[in-house]
Amino acid sequence: MMKENLIPAIEFCTRHQVEFAFINSLHEFGLIEIIEVQQTAFLNPEELPKLEQIVLFNKELEINLEGVEVIIRLLERVNQIQNEMNILRNRLRLYESL
Template sequence: MKADQAISVDDFCIYHNVQYTFIDYLADAGLINVTQINKVRCIPLYEIQKLERMVRLHTQLEINEAGIATISNLLERIEGMQQEMKYLRSRLHIYED
């Protein structure tokens, strides 16, 4: 991964005013990917939106890390079911016409 495709963990934590242990917990739980680029821990750009949502849950709603893990898993399941419903509806339209 290139350096222009990621943000350092340090920069993210300073900007969002979160502790490094929060990012470590999310990475250890498998909720986000953290990579190393030139010996600097970085967050890929495709993870930023998801991570910012988790930060808002933590800071604004005061949800702990375990709660965030549960919410993230439920949101992923909902998104998967929505994609499946979209697929099934498109298949259904084939038979309706």
Template sequence: MQPNHLIPISEFCVHHHVEIAFVNSLEQQGLVETICIEQAVYVQPEQLPRLEKLVRLHQELSIHPEDLDVVSDLLERLEGLQHQVTHLQNRLFFYERYTN
């Protein structure tokens, strides 16, 4: 993959007002993946929404980087449950429509 398709961590940190050490700690916890090419660290565009979400949780809710893995896991579970509820509501609507 060409580096021009990747986002430099240094630019991301400047834009989002976070330290590079913060992103490094997220990478060490396995919350985001980074790529090192020629002593420069990059993040893939697919990782950007997750990384931005973690930054917002840290900045807006003052969640410590060490606790972001727990919060992220809980949010993913919540989103999965919301998806299940929507799916079940749609099925219920389908069956109610044909039984009435």
């Protein structure tokens, strides 16, 4: 991934008023990926919606990191199940049209 596409983690922290330690904790929990380039931490822009959702859960709803981890894992599983259901619906429609 090109460095130009990455977002400096410190910039995200400043804009969302969170400590870098929070971002680092999320990385340690396996919720986000931190990319290091020349000893500078960067975030993948594709992870921003999830990261902003995590910040909302933590700051606005006052959910601790363990709770946030459970919620994110459940949301990921729900999305996975919805995708599987869509695939199965499409297959069913194919067989029903025969």
